[in-house]
Amino acid sequence: MSLPAAIxxxxxxxxxTDFAIVATDLDARITDWNSGAENILGWTAENxxxxxxxxxxxxxxxxxxxxAIEMTLAMSQGTAEDERWHLRxxxxxxxxxxxxxxxxxxxxxxxxxxxxxxxxxxxxxxxRVLASEETWRxxxxxxxxxxxxxxxxRDQNGRAVDWRYLEVNPAWERMTGSTREQAQGRTVSEIxxxxxDEWIAEFAQVVDSGQPLSxxxxxxxxxxWYEGRVFTLGxxxxxxxxxxxxxxxxxxxxxDALLALxxxxxxxxxxxxIAFTSAQVxxxxxxxxxxxxxxxxxxxxxxxxxxxxTAEGNFSLAGTHRFRDFGTFIDDLKEGHLVxxxxxxxxxxxxxxxxxxxxxxxVSLLNLPIIEGGKTVALLYLNAATPRIWTANDIAIVRDxxxxxxxxxxxxxAEQDLQNLAATLEQQVEQRTQERDRVWQVSRDxxxxxxxDGVWLSVNPxxxxxxxWPEKAFIxxxxxxxxxxxxxxxxxxxxxxxxxxHTSMLFENRFRTRDGDYRCLSWSAVPVGGLVYCVARDIxxxxxxxxxxxxxxxxxxxxxxxxxxxxxxxxxxxDFNNLLTVxxxxxxxxxxxxxxxxxxxxxxxxxxxxxxxxxxxxxxLLAFARRQTLKAETFDAAASIxxxxxMLRTLTSSRIVVDLQTGDVPIFVRVDRSQFDTAIVNxxxxxxxxxxxxxxxxxxxxxANSIPAxxxxxxxxxxxxxxxxTDTGSGIPADQVERIFEPFFTTKGVGHGTGLGLSQVxxxxxxxxxxxxxxxxxxxxxxxxLYLPKVLQEEHQSTHTEDAIAPFAQGxxxxxxxxxxxxxxxxxxxxxxxxxxxxxAVDAASALIELGRDGADYDLVFSDVVMPGxxxxxxxxxxxxxxxxxxxxxTSGYSSVLAEQGNHDFELLQKPYSLEELAKVLARxxxxxxxxx
Numbered sequence: 002m003s004l005p006a007a008i009x010x011x012x013x014x015x016x017x018t019d020f021a022i023v024a025t026d027l028d029a030r031i032t033d034w035n036s037g038a039e040n041i042l043g044w045t046a047e048n049x050x051x052x053x054x055x056x057x058x059x060x061x062x063x064x065x066x067x068x069a070i071e072m073t074l075a076m077s078q079g080t081a082e083d084e085r086w087h088l089r090x091x092x093x094x095x096x097x098x099x100x101x102x103x104x105x106x107x108x109x110x111x112x113x114x115x116x117x118x119x120x121x122x123x124x125x126x127x128x129r130v131l132a133s134e135e136t137w138r139x140x141x142x143x144x145x146x147x148x149x150x151x152x153x154x155r156d157q158n159g160r161a162v163d164w165r166y167l168e169v170n171p172a173w174e175r176m177t178g179s180t181r182e183q184a185q186g187r188t189v190s191e192i193x194x195x196x197x198d199e200w201i202a203e204f205a206q207v208v209d210s211g212q213p214l215s216x217x218x219x220x221x222x223x224x225x226w227y228e229g230r231v232f233t234l235g236x237x238x239x240x241x242x243x244x245x246x247x248x249x250x251x252x253x254x255x256x257d258a259l260l261a262l263x264x265x266x267x268x269x270x271x272x273x274x275i276a277f278t279s280a281q282v283x284x285x286x287x288x289x290x291x292x293x294x295x296x297x298x299x300x301x302x303x304x305x306x307x308x309x310x311t312a313e314g315n316f317s318l319a320g321t322h323r324f325r326d327f328g329t330f331i332d333d334l335k336e337g338h339l340v341x342x343x344x345x346x347x348x349x350x351x352x353x354x355x356x357x358x359x360x361x362x363x364v365s366l367l368n369l370p371i372i373e374g375g376k377t378v379a380l381l382y383l384n385a386a387t388p389r390i391w392t393a394n395d396i397a398i399v400r401d402x403x404x405x406x407x408x409x410x411x412x413x414x415a416e417q418d419l420q421n422l423a424a425t426l427e428q429q430v431e432q433r434t435q436e437r438d439r440v441w442q443v444s445r446d447x448x449x450x451x452x453x454d455g456v457w458l459s460v461n462p463x464x465x466x467x468x469x470w471p472e473k474a475f476i477x478x479x480x481x482x483x484x485x486x487x488x489x490x491x492x493x494x495x496x497x498x499x500x501x502x503h504t505s506m507l508f509e510n511r512f513r514t515r516d517g518d519y520r521c522l523s524w525s526a527v528p529v530g531g532l533v534y535c536v537a538r539d540i541x542x543x544x545x546x547x548x549x550x551x552x553x554x555x556x557x558x559x560x561x562x563x564x565x566x567x568x569x570x571x572x573x574x575x576d577f578n579n580l581l582t583v584x585x586x587x588x589x590x591x592x593x594x595x596x597x598x599x600x601x602x603x604x605x606x607x608x609x610x611x612x613x614x615x616x617x618x619x620x621x622l623l624a625f626a627r628r629q630t631l632k633a634e635t636f637d638a639a640a641s642i643x644x645x646x647x648m649l650r651t652l653t654s655s656r657i658v659v660d661l662q663t664g665d666v667p668i669f670v671r672v673d674r675s676q677f678d679t680a681i682v683n684x685x686x687x688x689x690x691x692x693x694x695x696x697x698x699x700x701x702x703x704x705a706n707s708i709p710a711x712x713x714x715x716x717x718x719x720x721x722x723x724x725x726x727t728d729t730g731s732g733i734p735a736d737q738v739e740r741i742f743e744p745f746f747t748t749k750g751v752g753h754g755t756g757l758g759l760s761q762v763x764x765x766x767x768x769x770x771x772x773x774x775x776x777x778x779x780x781x782x783x784x785x786x787l788y789l790p791k792v793l794q795e796e797h798q799s800t801h802t803e804d805a806i807a808p809f810a811q812g813x814x815x816x817x818x819x820x821x822x823x824x825x826x827x828x829x830x831x832x833x834x835x836x837x838x839x840x841x842a843v844d845a846a847s848a849l850i851e852l853g854r855d856g857a858d859y860d861l862v863f864s865d866v867v868m869p870g871x872x873x874x875x876x877x878x879x880x881x882x883x884x885x886x887x888x889x890x891x892t893s894g895y896s897s898v899l900a901e902q903g904n905h906d907f908e909l910l911q912k913p914y915s916l917e918e919l920a921k922v923l924a925r926x927x928x929x930x931x932x933x934x
Contacts (some may be wrong), residue, residue: 021117022095024104025054029068032112032663039320041097041119057087059094061917070598072113075101087117096124128181140774141481143679143761145686146242147173149230153735154188161205163188166544167238176245177223180184184829193220208229208239213655218247225392226250230654230694242652250253251394258286258398262405268418272410273307279406281310283383287395290362291384297370297377302331304380315362315386328354329362330368334377340368344388362386369399371407397550404543411849412525423623446447447537453500453528455479467539469515485519486512499526499533507539516768539764583611612913633769635671635792637704645681652682653689653698664699669792670722672769677789680762680773684726684785687759690728697729708772708788721771725784732779741775762787814838816866818848824912828863828892831916835923845871849879856884861926866893877907888926 005113031054034046042057049056049880055068062068081101086094092474097117099706104112114886148170156165166184176179179192190196200218207214213232220227224342229243262282266275276294285291293309305321317569324331328351330340346353347359358364365385370377388496442459448461457475461529467471468483482809484492488510495508504660505526511519521544527533581706585931587604590596642663650659670677681700702724708717733741762785766773770790815837815876819825822843829839840859862880866873877889910922 019118021028021119022411023054023057023115023117024112025115026112027110029054029072029113035159038117039280041089041095041117042087046089057117059086059088062086066601069102070602071115074599075113076101076110076324077102079200084529085119089121094123095119097121102881129224129315129773142170143683145172147176148243149184149241150205150234151239151241153208153239155237159808161201163190163201163205164239165189166192168427170529176225177220193223194752203725204231204241206241207745208233208237229230232651232654239824240651245878254286255394258282259401259405262402265407270413272413272417272472275409275413276406277308277310279402280381283381283399283402284310284312286398287382287611288385289319289902292382292383293318294379299335299377319360321426326354327351327358334368334370334380337372337377339396340366341391342366342416343390365389365391367395367399369403371403397908443768445539447535447539449535449537451533453531453533455481455496455764458532467514467520467674468512468787478800480512487511493906495524499528500527522651534613541592580611582617584608585610609915618790632672633671634738635669636674637667638677638724638789639666639668641674641677642700642702642724645678649682649685649698649700652686656695657689657692658697659685660697664700664702668702668704668722669790670789672771672822674767676761676765680765680787681724681726682862683759688726688728688730688783691732692728693730696782697723698835701725701727702792705788709774711774717772720793722791724787724789726787727782727784729782733775733777733783734779735792738775738777742773776779810836812836813860814840814858816840816842816848816851816859816862818842818845818862818868818873820844820865822870831864832918834916835920844868845873845876845879847875852880852887854883856880856887859887862887862889863887863925866890866891874907888929890922890926 019037020035021041022033022035023031023038026031029050034044034049038049039045044056053068055063058067066086071083079102082099084098085095087097089095096119098120099115099117101113101115103110104114127622130357130742149166149291150168150252151164151166152167153161156162165188166186169181173184184192189201203214203216204918206212211233213230215230217226217228226245226246227243227249228239231239236239236325239669260556262279265278265282269275269278269621280292283289290312293306294315295304295306302324303321304324306468307320308319309317311317324334328345329347330342333340333350340350342348342351345364345366346355346520351358357364361384363384363386365388367383369381371379371381381399383399420726433771444461445466447463447467449457450459453458456479460472462472462474473500479496481489484759495505497899505524508524508526509521510524511521513519520539521541523540523709524535524537524538526533527535587607591601591604621813640663643661646659649681653659665730667708686699687701693700705721705723708718708721710716738808742759762773766787766789767785773785773790775783775785775823815832817825817828817832817839818840820843825841825843829841832839840851846863848862852862862877864876867908869877873891873893877891880889881888888908890908890910891912892910892912908922908926910918
């Protein structure tokens with residue numbers, strides 16, 4: 002039924018050419034079509050008058066009954082508004098905001114009026130923004146640095162009084178031991194009680210001035226030190242990138258303490274003064290209230306203290322004390338065990354005597370036994386007047402200081418003995434000779450006298466006790482027959498130095514025992530009067546303890562890495578449970594009786610959207626494990642680097658100059674773009690760390706005719722794009738260059754990263770048929786070069802023409818190969834919906850039988866990859882060999898073969914897939930078949 006002319010013309014005249022206005026009768030057939038509709042949709046009024054209005058709707062909307070739904074809503078609500086894709090006459094799609102209203106003539110309802118406005122440009126821009134946000138989110142989650150986004154909290158006068166956590170990344174959780182849920186939305190004063198006002202003011206200064214801030218601070222509640230940089234994000238929002246530098250500071254403090262100790266005792270001659278100075282260094286460094294040495298009397302369970310160091314406000318414990326007056330920890334000391342008590346009132350060894358300890362200012366104590374001859378003879382002790390935790394680092398420092406002090410004290414005592422002996426030589430020669438003989442006989446250290454040629458003239462019994470050979474086995478020859486083959490050269494060189502008059506101190510080598518083992522020895526030797534006097538201490542057990550400590554620390558690092566993987570797994574499980582909850586709930590609601598079409602469509606949309614999110618989550622997990630099937634796309638590598646420039650300058654800080662040398666000529670690659678961006682960011686962050694936050698990062702893009710040869714492979718000829726990132730940092734030691742791409746290997750200190758950044762770069766490059774090489778010299782910087790296959794511009798342009806060719810003709814027959822019956826049923830039904838005939842085979846063997854000798858009954862094979870027996874890839878190869886004219890499309894959710902070797906030149910459809918994606922794949926295969934047929 003046509004509208005009255007006055008109404009029709011008024012509607013058309015009132016419309017601009019930017020709006021498509023379509024009128025229909027009650028049977029949804031078009032009765033009017035304005036010039037705007039002709040401009041936007043492409044059909045003329047003559048083409049469309051009398052046609053069903055659903056011609057302008059997409060196939061999926063027509064299948065869902067969308068035109069009828071809009072008319073029903075327009076009648077019940079007076080208008081129906083939405084935004085969705087519509088079809089043009091040429092088959093292309095455009096995004097439009099639309100409104101449908103009822104048309105009346107008098108009181109009589111005569112039809113509907115639909116008004117559309119083309120919003121395609123805005124939709125494309127919105128999609129680009131979403132894609133950019135997704136890229137940022139992926140980078141945010143993969144950063145090895147801790148990153149928090151926050152905002153300054155102000156009072157009513159605008160003064161900064163706090164700041165609030167808005168978002169934190171996984172690295173922040175690892176470095177602080179807190180979770181996102183505990184932090185997001187809370188203020189820093191809630192997370193870190195007692196935080197200084199100065200810290201809050203500094204963060205506020207960053208957002209007020211726009212100037213970034215570098216910091217190094219200790220967070221007491223976490224007992225950790227952090228180094229980082231704060232930068233403004235606009236308004237009161239700021240970002241903060243940081244590292245955990247606790248272990249680095251601890252290591253530096255230990256080195257400084259030992260250097261300070263060496264310097265202070267270097268000129269001291271009195272052993273008691275050396276012991277006191279060592280106690281003072283320890284006490285001051287560890288913040289103790291008291292520190293000292295005491296000689297232990299095991300029979301009386303007592304300790305005698307001649308002198309100790311005390312902090313201001315504390316008193317000395319010089320004198321003799323009974324251990325049992327203060328607890329039972331003497332039993333541990335007797336057995337040679339270190340005693341560390343954080344709080345005397347809570348430790349079972351001291352709780353009954355805690356008041357006595359409090360009276361002497363020893364609420365917390367650390368006692369290190371000093372053992373000689375298998376017996377505890379003395380102890381090094383530290384006290385604190387309040388409870389404190391003695392960390393592993395504290396204990397390591399105490400052990401190091403104790404070892405050095407014991408060596409220095411014994412050396413000074415020996416020197417004093419020699420001096421006293423020389424002063425009274427004539428009167429005491431006989432007595433000293435006897436004492437020397439006794440020392441010679443009973444000393445646990447290996448004492449010996451040799452000529453300057455290294456031939457032993459005399460050795461004490463400790464040689465036999467330590468090595469098992471009789472004393473006569475050593476006399477009259479050098480020790481070359483005892484030396485470990487790896488130590489022989491350096492031992493000969495050390496003997497040569499002694500022959501020229503140099504003194505040897507703490508020289509280490511290994512001697513073979515009679516049982517065939519080797520003992521590690523620490524030597525001190527002095528040349529006097531043409532002879533060399535030597536003392537060697539067996540430090541084998543000490544070396545083993547050091548190795549055990551190293552292994553323990555390494556196990557801790559591995560445990561932390563496992564914990565990081567556990568956190569990732571838990572997060573993925575959490576997200577999947579959320580997604581499954583939406584799907585399960587929507588399915589339950591769909592089963593409810595008398596469900597309206599509007600609700601049914603809403604629940605189906607929810608299931609579809611949730612499935613898409615689950616697919617993205619799976620892809621992210623596979624990317625983390627470098628087992629994903631990369632989604633290659635063709636793009637200009639140089640332009641992509643320019644696009645990343647802003648983000649790279651933010652990540653590297655203002656003191657690092659980012660110099661982009663990309664040229665003006667496009668250089669195309671075909672790789673996974675998201676993984677490409679992540680690889681560039683990971684290398685840039687690694688360069689920033691190597692430059693300690695200051696220097697120049699140069700990124701250049703150029704063509705290459707080959708991948709240079711390395712020690713692991715020969716040169717690879719071909720057309721490549723080389724992306725080179727050069728820093729002016731500290732460089733990489735030669736012995737570490739070969740390991741930097743290993744998963745979890747890092748040259749940074751504990752807590753400074755998981756060691757996955759460069760591993761991702763390596764995995765991405767290898768999966769993309771490229772490589773990544775590094776050239777570095779310590780002190781001059783490093784250059785990382787990422788090689789990726791180059792794509793010619795004509796090849797890039799040709800990739801956009803495939804979808805323009807229609808898919809296989811309706812009624813074509815497709816052989817579906819799928820071992821999972823449910824997935825197989827879905828695939829056959831989906832293909833049937835697209836107008837194809839199908840046949841299902843449960844495995845590759847059945848498929849080959851069904852194809853026969855010529856495959857004449859089938860136009861295409863659609864096969865799963867992972868199947869028992871012959872895989873989908875093997876089936877595709879066999880079909881290509883037997884029946885080269887029958888195309889094959891593969892589908893898989895995940896396959897290790899695909900992840901490692903690609904799709905083997907077969908079209909791949911990633912599971913899960915939609916009808917639209919399936920139709921596009923068939924179109925591409927059809928296009929290639931028609932071009933080559």
